Amino acid sequence: MISIVSNPSRSEWPTLMQRAITDMKAVDTVVADIVAEVRRDGDAALRRYAERFDGCRLDDLRVSTAEIDEATALVSADLRDAIAMAADNICRFHSAQQMKPLTVEVMPGVVCSQRAVAIDRVGLYIPGGNSPLFSTVLMLAIPARIAGCRRIVLCTPADRQGRINPAILYAAKVAGVNEIYKSGGAQAIAAMAYGTDTVPRVDKIFGPGNRFVMEAKKLVSSDHTAIDMPAGPSEVMIVADDSADIDFIATDFLSQAEHGPDSQSMLLTTSPQLAAKLPDAIERYLQQLPRREMMERSLSHSRVIVFADIEALWDFANEYAPEHLIINCADAETMTSRVRNAGSVFIGPYSPESAGDYASGTNHTLPTSAFAHSYSGVNLDSFIKKITFQHLTADGLSSLGRTVQVMAENESLMAHRLAVTVRMEKSLNDPTKQS
Amino acid sequence: MISIVSNPSRSEWPTLMQRAITDMKAVDTVVADIVAEVRRDGDAALRRYAERFDGCRLDDLRVSTAEIDEATALVSADLRDAIAMAADNICRFHSAQQMKPLTVEVMPGVVCSQRAVAIDRVGLYIPGGNSPLFSTVLMLAIPARIAGCRRIVLCTPADRQGRINPAILYAAKVAGVNEIYKSGGAQAIAAMAYGTDTVPRVDKIFGPGNRFVMEAKKLVSSDHTAIDMPAGPSEVMIVADDSADIDFIATDFLSQAEHGPDSQSMLLTTSPQLAAKLPDAIERYLQQLPRREMMERSLSHSRVIVFADIEALWDFANEYAPEHLIINCADAETMTSRVRNAGSVFIGPYSPESAGDYASGTNHTLPTSAFAHSYSGVNLDSFIKKITFQHLTADGLSSLGRTVQVMAENESLMAHRLAVTVRMEKSLNDPTKQS
Numbered sequence: 001m002i003s004i005v006s007n008p009s010r011s012e013w014p015t016l017m018q019r020a021i022t023d024m025k026a027v028d029t030v031v032a033d034i035v036a037e038v039r040r041d042g043d044a045a046l047r048r049y050a051e052r053f054d055g056c057r058l059d060d061l062r063v064s065t066a067e068i069d070e071a072t073a074l075v076s077a078d079l080r081d082a083i084a085m086a087a088d089n090i091c092r093f094h095s096a097q098q099m100k101p102l103t104v105e106v107m108p109g110v111v112c113s114q115r116a117v118a119i120d121r122v123g124l125y126i127p128g129g130n131s132p133l134f135s136t137v138l139m140l141a142i143p144a145r146i147a148g149c150r151r152i153v154l155c156t157p158a159d160r161q162g163r164i165n166p167a168i169l170y171a172a173k174v175a176g177v178n179e180i181y182k183s184g185g186a187q188a189i190a191a192m193a194y195g196t197d198t199v200p201r202v203d204k205i206f207g208p209g210n211r212f213v214m215e216a217k218k219l220v221s222s223d224h225t226a227i228d229m230p231a232g233p234s235e236v237m238i239v240a241d242d243s244a245d246i247d248f249i250a251t252d253f254l255s256q257a258e259h260g261p262d263s264q265s266m267l268l269t270t271s272p273q274l275a276a277k278l279p280d281a282i283e284r285y286l287q288q289l290p291r292r293e294m295m296e297r298s299l300s301h302s303r304v305i306v307f308a309d310i311e312a313l314w315d316f317a318n319e320y321a322p323e324h325l326i327i328n329c330a331d332a333e334t335m336t337s338r339v340r341n342a343g344s345v346f347i348g349p350y351s352p353e354s355a356g357d358y359a360s361g362t363n364h365t366l367p368t369s370a371f372a373h374s375y376s377g378v379n380l381d382s383f384i385k386k387i388t389f390q391h392l393t394a395d396g397l398s399s400l401g402r403t404v405q406v407m408a409e410n411e412s413l414m415a416h417r418l419a420v421t422v423r424m425e426k427s428l429n430d431p432t433k434q435s
Numbered sequence: 436m437i438s439i440v441s442n443p444s445r446s447e448w449p450t451l452m453q454r455a456i457t458d459m460k461a462v463d464t465v466v467a468d469i470v471a472e473v474r475r476d477g478d479a480a481l482r483r484y485a486e487r488f489d490g491c492r493l494d495d496l497r498v499s500t501a502e503i504d505e506a507t508a509l510v511s512a513d514l515r516d517a518i519a520m521a522a523d524n525i526c527r528f529h530s531a532q533q534m535k536p537l538t539v540e541v542m543p544g545v546v547c548s549q550r551a552v553a554i555d556r557v558g559l560y561i562p563g564g565n566s567p568l569f570s571t572v573l574m575l576a577i578p579a580r581i582a583g584c585r586r587i588v589l590c591t592p593a594d595r596q597g598r599i600n601p602a603i604l605y606a607a608k609v610a611g612v613n614e615i616y617k618s619g620g621a622q623a624i625a626a627m628a629y630g631t632d633t634v635p636r637v638d639k640i641f642g643p644g645n646r647f648v649m650e651a652k653k654l655v656s657s658d659h660t661a662i663d664m665p666a667g668p669s670e671v672m673i674v675a676d677d678s679a680d681i682d683f684i685a686t687d688f689l690s691q692a693e694h695g696p697d698s699q700s701m702l703l704t705t706s707p708q709l710a711a712k713l714p715d716a717i718e719r720y721l722q723q724l725p726r727r728e729m730m731e732r733s734l735s736h737s738r739v740i741v742f743a744d745i746e747a748l749w750d751f752a753n754e755y756a757p758e759h760l761i762i763n764c765a766d767a768e769t770m771t772s773r774v775r776n777a778g779s780v781f782i783g784p785y786s787p788e789s790a791g792d793y794a795s796g797t798n799h800t801l802p803t804s805a806f807a808h809s810y811s812g813v814n815l816d817s818f819i820k821k822i823t824f825q826h827l828t829a830d831g832l833s834s835l836g837r838t839v840q841v842m843a844e845n846e847s848l849m850a851h852r853l854a855v856t857v858r859m860e861k862s863l864n865d866p867t868k869q870s
Contacts, residue, residue: 078841079841079842079845081838081841082837082838082839082841082842082845083842085835085838086838086842088541089541089542089545089547089835092539092541093539093541093547093549096537096539097537097549102531102532104527104528104531104796106523106524106527106528106795106796107524110524110790110795110796112524112528112795112796112797114528114532114814117774117775117776119808119809120753120775120776120808130847131846131847131848132845132846133846134842134845134846135842135846167845203808203809204808204809218657222653222665224804224805224806224808225809226806226808226809226810230657245861247857247861248854248857248858248861251850251853251854251857252854254850254853254854255848255850255851255853255854257850258848258849258850258851259848285850285853288853289849289850289853290849291849295850318555332826333826336824339552339822340552340555341552341555341820342822343822343823344822344823344824344825345822345823345824345825346824346825347824347825347826348826348827348828349858350827350828350829350831350832350858350862351825351826351827351832352832352854352855352858353851353854354839354843354848354851354852354854354855355545355825355827355832355835355839355855356823356825357839357843357851358838358839358842358843358851359835359838359839359842360541360545360547360825360827360835361539361541361545361547361825362547362823362824362825363823369659370659371659371661372820372822373554373555373638373639373659373661374554374638374639374660374661374820375661375820376819376820376821376822377821377822377823379549379821379823381816381821384811385776385807385809385810385811386811386812386814386816387774387777387778387779387780387807387811387812388778388779388780388791388797388798388812388814389771389779389780389781389782389797390779390780390781390782390786390790390791390795390796390797391767391768391782391783391786392783392785392786392790392795393783393785394785396785397785397786397787397790400520400524400790400794400795402517403516403517403520403521403793403794404517404789404790404792404793404794406513406514406516406517407514407517407518407521407569407570407793407794408789408792408793410514410517410567410569410602411566411567411568411569411570412565412566413566413690413693413694413789414693414724414725414726415686415689415690415692415693415720415724415730416690416693416788416789416792416793417789418686418689418690418720418723418724419683419686419687419689419690419787419788419789420787420789420790422682422683422686423683423784423785423787426680426682426683427785
């Protein structure tokens with residue numbers, strides 16, 4: 001089921017790095033129509049789509065305070081405790097990412113600074129379905145709140161009875177989100193991008209979704225609404241040596257496989273012995289788990305690659321740029337210095353991906369499809385802008401002015417030069433030299 | 436020429452916030468063809484386009500070391516000095532933006548960290564034409580070098596003689612860039628996104644350009660190459676009171692106007708007296724400057740808006756989200772706390788936009804078209820990823836494990852649960868409890 005490749009030549013690498021090809025056929029025109037209809041008809045369009053796609057008639061698109069409050073009692077004490085611990089860790093790690101304002105006097109009288117300012121309005125999309133992604137609510141809403149976003153809007157589809165899963169509402173409440181709307185799919189993305197009477201327009205949209213949601217996010221991002229990052233199927237890469245317990249690797253493979261049929265798991269090792277043990281271990285655990293068919297589809301494009309030397313292994317790992325990277329080696333901590341491209345890294349035998357997916361404190365919204373070459377996962381920066389400021393005194397401008405004049409002149413921008421010249425001349429006659 | 440609007444009602448604001456409409460007609464198919472041709476024919480396509488669009492036959496696409504060295508003598512001593520001072524300030528301010536690695540033990544045995552890792556390969560695009568944008572070379576290459584990018588690639592079109600403007604080569608040399616290729620337009624963007632025999636593929640592309648370049652950046656960004664930010668015409672907003680010298684405002688308006696016919700300048704003030712003085716002052720300086728016709732086109736969609744109260748003024752300014760914001764008021768420094776959306780802010784009478792465009796140390800690649808609601812200007816972060824790490828000890832996992840199990844179960848992800856269960860059970864029997 002899982003192919004084991006030994007010592008591939010570099011010319012074979014691109015093929016081995018290929019992700020599963022997602023079926024992205026022809027949703028763009030459907031999505032463009034949905035977005036156009038929501039822009040035109042607003043709330044009425046959202047109600048029509050809720051009836052058509054979610055099978056529910058909605059009077060109020062907004063979740064009421066009563067509904068949010070009632071959710072608490074519908075969530076088990078176990079889950080409430082778990083959410084509390086996860087929220088606490090996520091809060092602690094993301095709070096530590098806050099940037100202090102930076103001020104540098106680059107030369108006398110020329111002060112540059114950089115300050116973090118929260119994005120005013122953010123929109124979080126949480127898919128519906130049988131597996132309510134309350135963990136994603138925590139991962140997106142907690143940093144938004146820490147950043148200081150003024151409005152945190154959450155859209156998620158209702159079920160046939162017009163209700164939202166209580167775990168989602170509870171997680172939203174814990175994270176401090178109270179603007180929740182019953183809308184899903186491309187129509188929810190359109191509502192947050194353009195606003196309706198009920199749903200406010202936001203500046204940036206976050207969150208996972210099916211290909212309609214992804215296409216809608218892409219579409220609105222080319223207009224004026226920012227999005228978190230490009231989306232693709234989830235993936236894990238495990239770098240392991242003979243010190244690794246094969247059962248840990250097998251269950252990590254299966255964790256990834258249950259994300260969906262397009263998910264990909266990769267084991268890189270220099271140990272042929274370890275590689276040879278994996279298929280049996282996976283088979284053994286596969287028998288204990290539900291969703292076997294889907295997992296087998298995912299495993300069919302997962303790979304085990306044995307490298308002759310560790311340098312080649314790391315070159316491959318960094319070129320692949322995995323969303324999740326598990327380093328299950330004796331010297332795992334040391335090896336982290338080799339990581340150049342990855343979303344989030346799990347160090348040592350007792351750091352399964354599951355820990356970061358839920359509760360260690362790191363974010364689980366991460367770059368896939370090799371976007372880790374250039375993108376970070378969601379972090380506190382995702383919810384802020386870093387605005388720069390400069391304050392020149394009259395003396396500062398007189399020190400810097402000649403430089404600006406010469407450069408402007410050489411770029412043929414004579415008004416740029418003039419704006420400096422006028423100021424320098426007047427400052428000579430300005431006894432107060434106000435600044 | 437410039438319209439003065441007094442006390443507009445909030446319903447009029449959206450119209451007043453409109454940017455000039457850029458003619459973006461039908462370049463997408465042209466650009467898609469160019470990109471496809473470069474992917475197919477590589478260097479041969481780049482040579483064909485250089486001949487067709489730039490009028491030059493190129494043997495070597497890469498600028499030689501000799502060409503770079505010769506450029507120094509062709510740049511005036513004045514300009515070399517100016518570039519040195521600007522580079523020094525840019526270097527100082529961007530170096531200060533370096534992030535220290537962050538490590539947080541969120542609970543005993545659960546350590547999360549975040550480290551900045553440079554993007555391996557970045558591509559900088561510098562347009563050709565009569566105004567060589569050597570300042571943009573400094574703004575992009577200096578932070579790339581500080582970030583530690585391994586390959587910094589620069590593409591810019593050659594002139595009819597197959598040469599690059601010496602100021603561009605000299606600025607590149609000062610900034611530490613030595614991989615320079617003679618290619619412009621959409622074809623240069625395609626070359627950097629997909630690679631040719633000569634031009635290396637990069638992970639992220641930065642830089643300004645005409646609408647073919649913008650469209651090409653947008654196109655490749657939906658594949659696998661990141662880009663700096665969406666592009667639009669440049670703009671400045673000036674907030675001023677009666678303390679402001681009208682000549683400073685007039686020359687700031689004209690500086691913006693000479694960026695191009697689509698540029699926009701806005702003056703917001705609570706002083707009708709100040710507003711009334713602006714048109715004459717602009718006319719006076721306009722007569723001293725070249726490019727009058729283009730500047731008049733730009734000024735035709737520039738605006739002066741008088742507000743009855745300062746609160747409304749700041750609401751408008753933040754909703755407009757200017758690329759450049761000049762605060763030319765008596766209490767300018769205090770007012771900066773009101774800034775929520777802007778690219779870069781210029782504080783006080785002696786801080787013209789020209790200073791930041793060239794030499795104060797802040798970056799001049801900034802979000803336009805209201806993207807300052809959600810985007811930062813280029814800064815050191817633009818050249819790095821922030822990768823997260825987590826290291827759980829066996830004890831750490833035993834503290835956190837139950838939380839992960841409960842959450843995974845409630846999201847119906849049973850393999851995620853199993854990956855934790857297997858580890859927790861084995862750790863009980865692992866006397867070394869390796870971590």
